[in-house]
Amino acid sequence: MGCDLPIGVFDSGVGGLTVAKEIISRLPGERIIYFGDTARVPYGSKSRETVTEYSRQIIRFLISQGVKVIVVACNTASALAVDVVRREFDVPILDVVRPGARTAADATQNGSIGVIGTEGTIRSGIYSKLLYGINPDLNVYGKACPLFVPLVEEGWIYDSVTREVARRYLEEFQGKDVDCLVLGCTHYPLLRNLIRDVVREVLGEGVTLVNPAVETTKDLKFLLAERGLFSGGEDLPEHTFYVSDGAEKFRSLANSILPCNVIETKDVTIKTFE
Amino acid sequence: MGCDLPIGVFDSGVGGLTVAKEIISRLPGERIIYFGDTARVPYGSKSRETVTEYSRQIIRFLISQGVKVIVVACNTASALAVDVVRREFDVPILDVVRPGARTAADATQNGSIGVIGTEGTIRSGIYSKLLYGINPDLNVYGKACPLFVPLVEEGWIYDSVTREVARRYLEEFQGKDVDCLVLGCTHYPLLRNLIRDVVREVLGEGVTLVNPAVETTKDLKFLLAERGLFSGGEDLPEHTFYVSDGAEKFRSLANSILPCNVIETKDVTIKTFE
Numbered sequence: 241m242g243c244d245l246p247i248g249v250f251d252s253g254v255g256g257l258t259v260a261k262e263i264i265s266r267l268p269g270e271r272i273i274y275f276g277d278t279a280r281v282p283y284g285s286k287s288r289e290t291v292t293e294y295s296r297q298i299i300r301f302l303i304s305q306g307v308k309v310i311v312v313a314c315n316t317a318s319a320l321a322v323d324v325v326r327r328e329f330d331v332p333i334l335d336v337v338r339p340g341a342r343t344a345a346d347a348t349q350n351g352s353i354g355v356i357g358t359e360g361t362i363r364s365g366i367y368s369k370l371l372y373g374i375n376p377d378l379n380v381y382g383k384a385c386p387l388f389v390p391l392v393e394e395g396w397i398y399d400s401v402t403r404e405v406a407r408r409y410l411e412e413f414q415g416k417d418v419d420c421l422v423l424g425c426t427h428y429p430l431l432r433n434l435i436r437d438v439v440r441e442v443l444g445e446g447v448t449l450v451n452p453a454v455e456t457t458k459d460l461k462f463l464l465a466e467r468g469l470f471s472g473g474e475d476l477p478e479h480t481f482y483v484s485d486g487a488e489k490f491r492s493l494a495n496s497i498l499p500c501n502v503i504e505t506k507d508v509t510i511k512t513f514e
Numbered sequence: 515m516g517c518d519l520p521i522g523v524f525d526s527g528v529g530g531l532t533v534a535k536e537i538i539s540r541l542p543g544e545r546i547i548y549f550g551d552t553a554r555v556p557y558g559s560k561s562r563e564t565v566t567e568y569s570r571q572i573i574r575f576l577i578s579q580g581v582k583v584i585v586v587a588c589n590t591a592s593a594l595a596v597d598v599v600r601r602e603f604d605v606p607i608l609d610v611v612r613p614g615a616r617t618a619a620d621a622t623q624n625g626s627i628g629v630i631g632t633e634g635t636i637r638s639g640i641y642s643k644l645l646y647g648i649n650p651d652l653n654v655y656g657k658a659c660p661l662f663v664p665l666v667e668e669g670w671i672y673d674s675v676t677r678e679v680a681r682r683y684l685e686e687f688q689g690k691d692v693d694c695l696v697l698g699c700t701h702y703p704l705l706r707n708l709i710r711d712v713v714r715e716v717l718g719e720g721v722t723l724v725n726p727a728v729e730t731t732k733d734l735k736f737l738l739a740e741r742g743l744f745s746g747g748e749d750l751p752e753h754t755f756y757v758s759d760g761a762e763k764f765r766s767l768a769n770s771i772l773p774c775n776v777i778e779t780k781d782v783t784i785k786t787f788e
Binding site: 278279280281285286287289290386387389390391393394400401404405408484485486511 | 552553554555559560561563564660661663664665667668674675678679682758759760785
């Protein structure tokens with residue numbers, strides 16, 4: 241019952257596609273309804289109230305599409321809104337920060353963890369709170385990297401400017417002996433190789449990069465199993481992509497990120513879901 | 515009649531403060547009501563429909579505050595929305611692109627003009643259309659510089675990364691013999707000195723930088739004179755600043771840009787002005 245319903249995934253824009261990509265790869269029978277809030281992107285610099293209200297509207301939209309579970313594929317919304325919206329809706333809501341924190345706590349050997357993310361995510365202190373909750377002896381250091389998202393959106397993925405920006409941001413962790421770095425924004429896995437190189441150069445060998453999308457997908461798998469919600473559908477279902485602005489531009493970006501062909505992207509007037 | 519009413523100025527965020535600054539300096543008796551749409555910034559990557567709808571809501575809000583004239587202090591909104599909204603409202607609406615184009619047409623000696631701006635402004639081709647309208651023999655070259663706004667917002671104003679980004683963007687004009695460069699985004703005057711240096715290095719001496727804010731303020735002065743709307747108020751009126759999100763953060767940025775002290779910034783739920 242409900243097994244054949246789709247999984248709702250949302251983000252402020254294209255970043256959440258790195259989460260959708262993991263779900264498509266690891267749970268190939270599941271159908272996804274993705275929403276990217278491209279009319280109001282980015283969330284990273286916005287307040288808790290605003291991000292919560294935007295998340296609420298999107299959740300209402302996804303529920304109207306009949307989803308069986310919602311994945312908040314945006315660290316900022318996970319950090320600022322999930323606690324509140326989870327109490328307001330009946331549909332199960334997964335986020336990316338809790339699985340990300342758990343993986344980091346598992347991965348660190350020396351207890352010193354770095355977190356990079358948007359201004360909103362870092363300022364919220366969500367990763368520190370969760371990590372200290374798991375183990376109060378950990379040391380957690382956060383650094384906001386507001387230029388990474390526009391650099392990704394400019395397409396400067398392997399680029400000397402992006403490398404210099406990364407160097408400047410990651411140097412903040414020097415002397416803190418971090419052995420684990422959480423990519424606390426869904427855009428950042430798109431810069432994974434560059435970040436790995438710069439981390440080696442600036443912080444030395446032996447730092448594990450944590451991509452919360454991978455662990456979130458494991459949680460999703462567990463939740464679907466537990467509630468008997470695995471799809472019985474065909475193996476390569478058709479996913480649907482909605483945005484609040486610029487469907488065409490989104491489609492070409494989506495096609496460069498996802499392992500499947502995005503044929504069509506639809507526009508939604510999201511503010512009507514108040 | 516109406517002279518003592520304030521002037522409404524709006525932008526997607528802080529950029530329009532460079533226009534407010536010119537108005538405050540050149541028309542010191544005028545009171546400003548500023549609105550920065552910080553909940554939905556940036557406009558530069560959004561569609562014409564979305565930017566028009568957002569502009570409409572803000573104009574309704576400013577009219578509710580009793581303004582005598584509105585200055586659209588955002589190149590993207592000027593490019594994408596002004597033609598439509600000007601027909602919908604009775605209040606006079608000034609924009610920044612028309613005065614900017616006029617100044618550039620006056621400033622060029624050899625007829626070759628470069629324009630830098632957001633994706634939305636450049637894609638709209640508004641400066642080319644206006645400039646060709648003034649003189650069909652001009653050559654106009656546009657280049658979108660999407661990283662400049664986030665670099666300004668990161669505070670990297672005099673910075674080697676920003677310099678390298680500027681170099682890469684401005685090299686696009688090499689071989690085109692431009693002798694005039696329009697700063698077609700209200701954030702860019704904050705990078706004026708750096709842009710001037712890089713222009714010298716990359717394009718040589720003798721390139722005039724055009725800041726549309728200056729010319730817009732002259733137009734505003736002319737309009738107020740023509741309609742008998744000059745303020746008869748005191749010399750140093752109190753300006754009011756509204757934002758759709760993050761009032762506190764906006765206030766500290768505003769204080770670094772404006773020649774007056776911004777004591778308070780107020781939050782507005784702008785979407786209720788539909």
